[in-house]
Amino acid sequence: MIVRKIQTMGIALSALVFSAPALTQDLNLPREKVELVAPPFVHPHEQATEQGPRIVEFKLVAEEKQFVIDGEGTKIHAMTFNGSIPGPLMVVHEGDYVELTLVNPAENSMPHNIDFHAATGALGGGGLSLVNPGEQVVLRWKADRSGVFVYHCAPGGPMTPWHVVSGMRGAIMVLPRDGLRDGAGNPLQYDRAYYIGENDFYVPRDKDGKFKSYASWGDAYADAVSAMRSLTPTHVVFNGKVGALTGQNALTSKVGEAVLIVHSQANRDSRPHLIGGHGDFVWETGKFSNRPETNLETWFIRGGSAGAALYRFRQPGIYAYLTHNLIEAVELGATAHFKVDGTWNDDLMTQVKAPEAIPPNVRGEREHPVQSARQRN
Amino acid sequence: MSFGLKFKCALAAAGGVAASLGIMLASVANGPDRGITAIAGPLVVELQPGSVRYHAAGDFSRNGRPASPPKTTVSIRQPLVIMKYQVTAAEYQRCVEGHACSPLDPGTTPASDRPAVKISWRDANSYADWLSARTGALYRLPTDEEWAYAAASRFQDEALPDVDGGDPAQLWLARYEMESSREGLIEKEPRSIGSYGANENGLIDLAGNVWEWTSTCFVRQAIDANGQPIGTATTNCGVRVAEGRHRAYVPEFVRDVRSGGCMTGAPPANLGFRLVRDGSRDRLRSLVESVQGFLSSVLVL
Numbered sequence: 001m002i003v004r005k006i007q008t009m010g011i012a013l014s015a016l017v018f019s020a021p022a023l024t025q026d027l028n029l030p031r032e033k034v035e036l037v038a039p040p041f042v043h044p045h046e047q048a049t050e051q052g053p054r055i056v057e058f059k060l061v062a063e064e065k066q067f068v069i070d071g072e073g074t075k076i077h078a079m080t081f082n083g084s085i086p087g088p089l090m091v092v093h094e095g096d097y098v099e100l101t102l103v104n105p106a107e108n109s110m111p112h113n114i115d116f117h118a119a120t121g122a123l124g125g126g127g128l129s130l131v132n133p134g135e136q137v138v139l140r141w142k143a144d145r146s147g148v149f150v151y152h153c154a155p156g157g158p159m160t161p162w163h164v165v166s167g168m169r170g171a172i173m174v175l176p177r178d179g180l181r182d183g184a185g186n187p188l189q190y191d192r193a194y195y196i197g198e199n200d201f202y203v204p205r206d207k208d209g210k211f212k213s214y215a216s217w218g219d220a221y222a223d224a225v226s227a228m229r230s231l232t233p234t235h236v237v238f239n240g241k242v243g244a245l246t247g248q249n250a251l252t253s254k255v256g257e258a259v260l261i262v263h264s265q266a267n268r269d270s271r272p273h274l275i276g277g278h279g280d281f282v283w284e285t286g287k288f289s290n291r292p293e294t295n296l297e298t299w300f301i302r303g304g305s306a307g308a309a310l311y312r313f314r315q316p317g318i319y320a321y322l323t324h325n326l327i328e329a330v331e332l333g334a335t336a337h338f339k340v341d342g343t344w345n346d347d348l349m350t351q352v353k354a355p356e357a358i359p360p361n362v363r364g365e366r367e368h369p370v371q372s373a374r375q376r377n
Numbered sequence: 378m379s380f381g382l383k384f385k386c387a388l389a390a391a392g393g394v395a396a397s398l399g400i401m402l403a404s405v406a407n408g409p410d411r412g413i414t415a416i417a418g419p420l421v422v423e424l425q426p427g428s429v430r431y432h433a434a435g436d437f438s439r440n441g442r443p444a445s446p447p448k449t450t451v452s453i454r455q456p457l458v459i460m461k462y463q464v465t466a467a468e469y470q471r472c473v474e475g476h477a478c479s480p481l482d483p484g485t486t487p488a489s490d491r492p493a494v495k496i497s498w499r500d501a502n503s504y505a506d507w508l509s510a511r512t513g514a515l516y517r518l519p520t521d522e523e524w525a526y527a528a529a530s531r532f533q534d535e536a537l538p539d540v541d542g543g544d545p546a547q548l549w550l551a552r553y554e555m556e557s558s559r560e561g562l563i564e565k566e567p568r569s570i571g572s573y574g575a576n577e578n579g580l581i582d583l584a585g586n587v588w589e590w591t592s593t594c595f596v597r598q599a600i601d602a603n604g605q606p607i608g609t610a611t612t613n614c615g616v617r618v619a620e621g622r623h624r625a626y627v628p629e630f631v632r633d634v635r636s637g638g639c640m641t642g643a644p645p646a647n648l649g650f651r652l653v654r655d656g657s658r659d660r661l662r663s664l665v666e667s668v669q670g671f672l673s674s675v676l677v678l
Contacts, residue, residue: 072565208484247557317546318553330635344544354441357611
């Protein structure tokens, strides 16, 4: 019943799509077809390019599927782009055209579309990309400004937040044609890039506090909206699942490497922090035409935006990359780990003396002022 | 620095214990004037004295650097009478109903075929006291070495190798690799009693996905080149050893260990317990330990 209603809404929106002017004019530009890769990885790309603008072709497939979001096996009816949460990171250069084929397979139950925050007009493309199950659409837009930007499904009304918190969110990186620059205009390069998409989930609970599961998306909808309206996520995770980027799936690097970390959050604020490291250069609002901030301890990702941080590892070991709302990081899941190989730098840090029992004389000195304080009270 | 970090991580990631046994309800009176229902003791296995050679629990350092724990031989001098099964959720629930144990975690069904999980060290001790009062025998948590002895081939005597003494990061990386290499094997949902089978001593479900609390406190000890202790150890009984697929150090009030944030690979999936039954001679030691533990936790935490 609910699914039918959703489909009806989709058909109504489709009518709008068909009444819009069709994008038929051809651009006389070279084309490049890019195979997207699942996060946290990023498809191969040039950081700076000497080539002229081109049409970069991507394909996203809307996949409605069951998704396990924590170690307890909590399952949600997820909606995804290309099967991952978040959807894959796309990389183009400023001045390129993004030509996206959005496929909504017949086995899906709902209409989907895509709103690119980097695109101009038609609700970021959402108004020209709504497809029902069994349809596909091709949308082209000009990447006329650089930065990292969120994209997400926005089928309209209450469907929009539901689709977004169910996983239909991702990011695109539009690089300046001559690459990244520091505040003084010097070029910046990265040795590897990782893409972290943060997702807040709102899983309904039963009266005993256990997470509920449902037979279908339609069955889940009413409870899901109630849970969402609490504005209290049950899970805040990186890349779709508690532990998606820890343990065997931890991110890797080595001392001396510069790593670009793209972080997106389509719905809610976040505070990335690298424990034991920093952001050497951080585009907190994600837009490369602004000077990067330097040496940040924590940076702020506004809900509905993406940011980028560049850091060169100086010290080996295990690093936690998390949101520095530590309750969300530890209790709700928003933690990733970096395993960094290399040689320890004693100059940066050393344990001068290992933990040992407090020597008696030190204890004596400490006890005295404490006692005095007590006496004063 | 390295120890401090590691320790914090151990706190954040520790795991627990709690298993339960087939306690038989019985109509045997245990002083009807006390108004309580007496119960027969749980099924136990009696192990003959012997010894276990293993890497000691705790943090060890040599020349001020992290060191691999020394391998020691520990003798079990008395017969060890230990529960065959982990304490079940239903058994624990009886203690709750007797107002002697804290309630199970909301949402946990007190099933008779599932181990009690989300059990803190305190919970396990409350249960031991309750069970002792109702059976007239003395039940307590096993020590780490008793657990290792009883677990026999189920005991995972893992120890990190000594790494380059000047580079603390290598130890963290090695530990992280070791922990994360096994995490895929551990599911969180407790299985029915008996799912993990028996070891050669006839003990059921050791080293499954429920870790078991021990009475052993966390210690930090400096050692010499031969692994012999130097000076006195620092003992923190606010943190106890939990045993299972790997050894974990868990704050005694924690019921469920979460990973995240700190540099932890794979914390115990669940905390439960099983108990040993003592002769009277050990009762005093056990009492002393409880008092020590209480004092330490108050002082430390």
